[in-house]
Structure formats: C-alpha cells, structure tokens
Amino acid sequence: MSTEHDHVRELLAAWAVGALLPGDEKRVPLHLAECESCAAEAERLRETVRLLDGHHRAGGAASGAAAGHPTELGGGADPVMGGASRTHANGTASVLALALRSRPAAPRVAAHAAPYAGAVSGLRALLRELETHGAWGTPVVHDWDVHGTVAHLIAADEHLARRLGLDTRVPDAHGAEEAPWEEAWSARTADVIAYEHERAPEQTVATWAGQAAALLATPEARDPELAAHATTLMGVRLPVADHFVVRAFETWIHTDDIGRALGLAVPPPPDAHLGQLVRLAVRILGLALGPAAPPVLFALARGGDDAQWVLGSEDEPVRAELVLDPVDFCLLVGGRYAPEEVPRGATGDAAAVQQVLERAASLAWL
Structure with a gap:
C-alpha cells in the first residue's frame, strides 16, 4: 500500500522542475521539512536541473539560453543541418x-x-x-x-x-x-x-x-x-x-x-559531443558490417585528420573511399536519411560504398 512518503518521493522530480500540480504544491514542501532522505534526494534533483538550465556556467553568469532571452545570447551563422542551411x-x-x-x-x-x-x-x-x-x-x-x-x-x-x-x-x-x-x-x-x-x-x-x-x-x-x-x-x-x-x-x-x-x-550537438556520437556509431557500424565486408575508407568531411576509419575486411586493399558530413552521418544512422539520398563524396567500388550506407541506415531503431 502506498504511503505518504512513497507518494511524495514520486513527486520529487516534478518538484525539481517546477511542474507540481496545484494540489501538491503545499504537500511536498511540508513533507520535505520532516523527511531528511526525501529532502536530500530533492536537493540532488534540483541541483541537476539547475545545472541543466545553465546556472553554473563559466564565470558564474547564469545562462539565458533556456529561457530564450536574446540579450543574453551570442550571435553566429545559421546552423547547418542535413547539409543545407535552413530558412x-x-x-x-x-x-x-x-x-x-x-x-x-x-x-x-x-x-x-x-x-x-x-x-x-x-x-x-x-x-x-x-x-x-x-x-x-x-x-x-x-x-x-x-x-x-x-x-x-x-x-x-x-x-x-x-x-x-x-x-x-x-x-x-x-x-x-x-x-x-x-x-x-x-x-x-x-x-x-x-x-x-x-x-x-x-x-x-x-x-x-x-x-x-x-x-x-x-x-x-x-x-x-x-x-x-x-x-x-x-x-x-x-x-x-x-x-x-x-x-x-x-x-x-x-x-x-x-x-x-x-x-x-x-x-547539432556541440563538436565534442557530436564526436562522441559519431565514434560510437562508427564502432557499431563496423561490428555490423563484419570482417568479411569489402574494405571502405570512411572519413568525415570535418573533424580532423584522425576522423577516418577502415570499415570491413582488414586482409585486402581498400576498395573505396566514402566521405560524409558528421551530422549527415548521424541522421543516416538515425533513420532520417535514405542511403541513396545522404550527401556524400565517394570514389572506387560503388557497391562497397552502397553496402556501408545501407548497413548504416539499417542500424536505426530511433
């Protein structure tokens, strides 16, 4: 049978993000004043939400990004997604x-x-x-x-x-x-x-x-x-x-x-985060292709000289080269591009390149 403690504990996340229903707005603080374990958990959740909202940025300035305040936002070019600038x-x-x-x-x-x-x-x-x-x-x-x-x-x-x-x-x-x-x-x-x-x-x-x-x-x-x-x-x-x-x-x-x-x-995600997404996706793609696939040199259009991998067999010469933008690659793996539609640069064995693209697209469960 659910107790008051159990019920309030289920509400702590909503309390942390300021989304309590009117009937619970007084109930939760009263319980927190009396329950040390719930108070500690509530403070931990609130601190996580506070950090997500950017209140602990470098230099101690609070971020206006989450609230969308233009006076607190830096400028810059329009973002590029899927290889084309959006209007x-x-x-x-x-x-x-x-x-x-x-x-x-x-x-x-x-x-x-x-x-x-x-x-x-x-x-x-x-x-x-x-x-x-x-x-x-x-x-x-x-x-x-x-x-x-x-x-x-x-x-x-x-x-x-x-x-x-x-x-x-x-x-x-x-x-x-x-x-x-x-x-x-x-x-x-x-x-x-x-x-x-x-x-x-x-x-x-x-x-x-x-x-x-x-x-x-x-x-x-x-x-x-x-x-x-x-x-x-x-x-x-x-x-x-x-x-x-x-x-x-x-x-x-x-x-x-x-x-x-x-x-x-x-x-897209910041470059450091995008790099982590890409590296994991490449690793999973390599496993999915297996050691018998025709070897293809896969590289990113941006990402540094080390942003390239040989996918497929290690026992024969590279048959083709494939270059993708990292965002386009993630959208392909995420099922948002068809293999034949993703912008790419490719040379060599077209069938080997197509196999890589099709296998990448097949990984999507999103």
Missing part, C-alpha cells in the same frame, strides 16, 4: 536556434554522460517554446505528434533508468518484459504514449525531464569506472557509458524531429 520562418526561430546553440554543454557529470546532459538541455529549451505557443498536436515522425514524441522518450530512456535502479514513472501494463526486445519495446512505447496522451503535455514534459534529471544524478553518470560495466539494452550490449551516448543520440534526433515539424532550426 527561419520568423524571429522566434532565430532566437530559438541561438538559444539551443548557447545551451550549457552538461551538468557536472563525467564525459560519457555530457552529450546526454547537453541533449536534454537542448530539448528543454525547445519545449519551452511550446509551453508559450502550443502546437503539441503537430505531427512529428512515425504516427507521433509532439506530445507523443516526448512520451516516446520517456519509454526510450526508461530502459537505462531501470537498469540503473530507478523506478518506472509510467504504470507498466504488461509487467516484466518476457517477449523479444523489439516486441516489448514496441508495446511499451505504445502504452506510454497512450498513457501520456491522457495527461496534459506539461505533465508529460515534467515526467520526461524528471526521469532525465534522475538518470544524470545516478552514480553511473558521474563515475567512469561504474559506467564501464557492460549491459544489454534494446538488443545491444555496450558499456553503460555508451548507453548514455545512445540516449544522447536519440534525444537529439527527436529534438531535431520536433524542430523540423515546427519549422524551428535546431543546431
């Missing part, structure tokens, strides 16, 4: 693009969790625009609207959250996952989206943001040694550190999906 529909799009570009890179987490922290911060900045302008029902991707896309991220992040000992934030209608992971994943996503569509979008955002904050507050987000342990999630066995990078990848992909649907420019 902003209005001034709001320009301000949002600058806000996302200026977002804090990460709270105080280890390097492996920093891309996820940055992606969460970026999506929070974008969703603040919807809190003002609505449009939650705008179609985004698959059969999801904006509201459903945020709900999908609750279900997607839940796999890592559960593995790290965090409680499920949406009731589980099917209990333990005994089906193959693809079926369990599809069913859980559908259940969470249906559940969240019965709630207000602001509640869904609070649940997603609270779960993200809790993930970033885990010991594994701060300790590389703990995050070095491998675990299998969504059919892929990786160190926990890499699963944080996967979460960053998906969060950014869906932030970009929402931005495209709304006509708002969403910059």
Whole structure:
C-alpha cells in the first residue's frame, strides 16, 4: 500500500522542475521539512536541473539560453543541418536556434554522460517554446505528434533508468518484459504514449525531464569506472557509458524531429559531443558490417585528420573511399536519411560504398 512518503518521493522530480500540480504544491514542501532522505534526494534533483538550465556556467553568469532571452545570447551563422542551411520562418526561430546553440554543454557529470546532459538541455529549451505557443498536436515522425514524441522518450530512456535502479514513472501494463526486445519495446512505447496522451503535455514534459534529471544524478553518470560495466539494452550490449551516448543520440534526433515539424532550426550537438556520437556509431557500424565486408575508407568531411576509419575486411586493399558530413552521418544512422539520398563524396567500388550506407541506415531503431 502506498504511503505518504512513497507518494511524495514520486513527486520529487516534478518538484525539481517546477511542474507540481496545484494540489501538491503545499504537500511536498511540508513533507520535505520532516523527511531528511526525501529532502536530500530533492536537493540532488534540483541541483541537476539547475545545472541543466545553465546556472553554473563559466564565470558564474547564469545562462539565458533556456529561457530564450536574446540579450543574453551570442550571435553566429545559421546552423547547418542535413547539409543545407535552413530558412527561419520568423524571429522566434532565430532566437530559438541561438538559444539551443548557447545551451550549457552538461551538468557536472563525467564525459560519457555530457552529450546526454547537453541533449536534454537542448530539448528543454525547445519545449519551452511550446509551453508559450502550443502546437503539441503537430505531427512529428512515425504516427507521433509532439506530445507523443516526448512520451516516446520517456519509454526510450526508461530502459537505462531501470537498469540503473530507478523506478518506472509510467504504470507498466504488461509487467516484466518476457517477449523479444523489439516486441516489448514496441508495446511499451505504445502504452506510454497512450498513457501520456491522457495527461496534459506539461505533465508529460515534467515526467520526461524528471526521469532525465534522475538518470544524470545516478552514480553511473558521474563515475567512469561504474559506467564501464557492460549491459544489454534494446538488443545491444555496450558499456553503460555508451548507453548514455545512445540516449544522447536519440534525444537529439527527436529534438531535431520536433524542430523540423515546427519549422524551428535546431543546431547539432556541440563538436565534442557530436564526436562522441559519431565514434560510437562508427564502432557499431563496423561490428555490423563484419570482417568479411569489402574494405571502405570512411572519413568525415570535418573533424580532423584522425576522423577516418577502415570499415570491413582488414586482409585486402581498400576498395573505396566514402566521405560524409558528421551530422549527415548521424541522421543516416538515425533513420532520417535514405542511403541513396545522404550527401556524400565517394570514389572506387560503388557497391562497397552502397553496402556501408545501407548497413548504416539499417542500424536505426530511433
């Protein structure tokens, strides 16, 4: 039977992001004044949210990025996504693009969790625009609207959250996952989206943001040694550190999906974070191709002289060279480009290049 302590503990993430319902606004502070363990957990979550919002930037200045204050944002060229500059529909799009570009890179987490922290911060900045302008029902991707896309991220992040000992934030209608992971994943996503569509979008955002904050507050987000342990999630066995990078990848992909649907420019991750996404994707692509594939020299159009790899067989000469922009490569792996459509530079064996592109696109489960 649920106790008052249990109920308030479930509300702490919403309290940390300022999303309590009116009936709980007095209830939570009263409990925190009496419960030392809940007070400590609440302060930890609030500090994570504070860092995500950029209140501890270099020099001690608070960031206006999340709030979208143009007077606090640096200038710069329009971001490039998918190899082509986007046209902003209005001034709001320009301000949002600058806000996302200026977002804090990460709270105080280890390097492996920093891309996820940055992606969460970026999506929070974008969703603040919807809190003002609505449009939650705008179609985004698959059969999801904006509201459903945020709900999908609750279900997607839940796999890592559960593995790290965090409680499920949406009731589980099917209990333990005994089906193959693809079926369990599809069913859980559908259940969470249906559940969240019965709630207000602001509640869904609070649940997603609270779960993200809790993930970033885990010991594994701060300790590389703990995050070095491998675990299998969504059919892929990786160190926990890499699963944080996967979460960053998906969060950014869906932030970009929402931005495209709304006509708002969403910059790519900062270069350091983008590099982590690319390196993990290349490693997984190499494993997927296997040692028997015709060898292809794969390079990034930007990223330094060391940003190149030989994919496929190590026992024969390179048959082809393939060059992609790192953002385009991530969009290809994320299922947002078809192999024949992604901008590329290629020479040599066209069939070997096509095999790499098709295998990269096949990795998408986002």
